[in-house]
Amino acid sequence: MPPVRANDRALREVLSNLIDNALKYTPAGRQIYIKVRYKAADGDRAGYSQLPAIAVAVSDTGSGIPPQDLEHLFERHYRGEKAQTEIPGTGLGLAIARDLVRQMQGEIEVFSPVNPEWLPSAETNLLYPTDRGTTFVVWLPVNN
Numbered sequence: 445m446p447p448v449r450a451n452d453r454a455l456r457e458v459l460s461n462l463i464d465n466a467l468k469y470t471p472a473g474r475q476i477y478i479k480v481r482y483k484a485a486d487g488d489r490a491g492y493s494q495l496p497a498i499a500v501a502v503s504d505t506g507s508g509i510p511p512q513d514l515e516h517l518f519e520r521h522y523r524g525e526k527a528q529t530e531i532p533g534t535g536l537g538l539a540i541a542r543d544l545v546r547q548m549q550g551e552i553e554v555f556s557p558v559n560p561e562w563l564p565s566a567e568t569n570l571l572y573p574t575d576r577g578t579t580f581v582v583w584l585p586v587n588n
Contacts, residue, residue: 445482448498448584454544455584458552461537462502462580469578470506477503479562482586496586497550501562503579505572509556517554518542550584 466476479501509517516522521535545552555562558577 445480445498446496447587448548449587450548450550450584451544454548458541458544458582459500459502461541462582465537465580466502466504466506466578470504474505475572476505477501477563479503479564483583497583498586499581499583501559501579501581503558503562503577505558505577508558508576509554509578511556514554514556518552545582545584548584550582553581553583555579555581 463476463478470476481499481501482496483499484496513522518538518541519535520539522539542552556578557575558573559579559581560572560574562579562581563572563574
């Protein structure tokens with residue numbers, strides 16, 4: 445994989461936050477997946493189509509994020525419907541993650557239910573639920 449334009453510390457914080465959230469919101473016995481992929485400039489990513497990039501996706505098989513929460517996820521102090529439980533948090537993690545990704549000239553996307561493109565390949569002969577779960581994808585530009 446080619447190197448990306450990124451701040452090591454910031455990228456570590458972003459990925460740590462996404463993985464921590466996946467672990468917090470995925471019940472015991474279910475899985476999380478991390479997938480890294482190179483994507484050439486091909487026009488399929490809004491606002492990011494002209495740059496080759498590396499994508500890091502964190503997907504989980506939890507219950508997913510309600511549609512009404514998706515548009516607010518990256519707002520400071522916003523905690524969705526499912527977070528109004530005993531799960532600890534301040535509602536700052538995703539807002540900080542988005543800000544750090546933007547500082548690295550990247551983008552962050554969220555899909556819920558999970559985006560099957562980011563699950564393990566079909567060759568593994570395992571079935572993964574695609575009707576629930578969440579996928580966060582961090583796109584970072586390739587360092588030319």
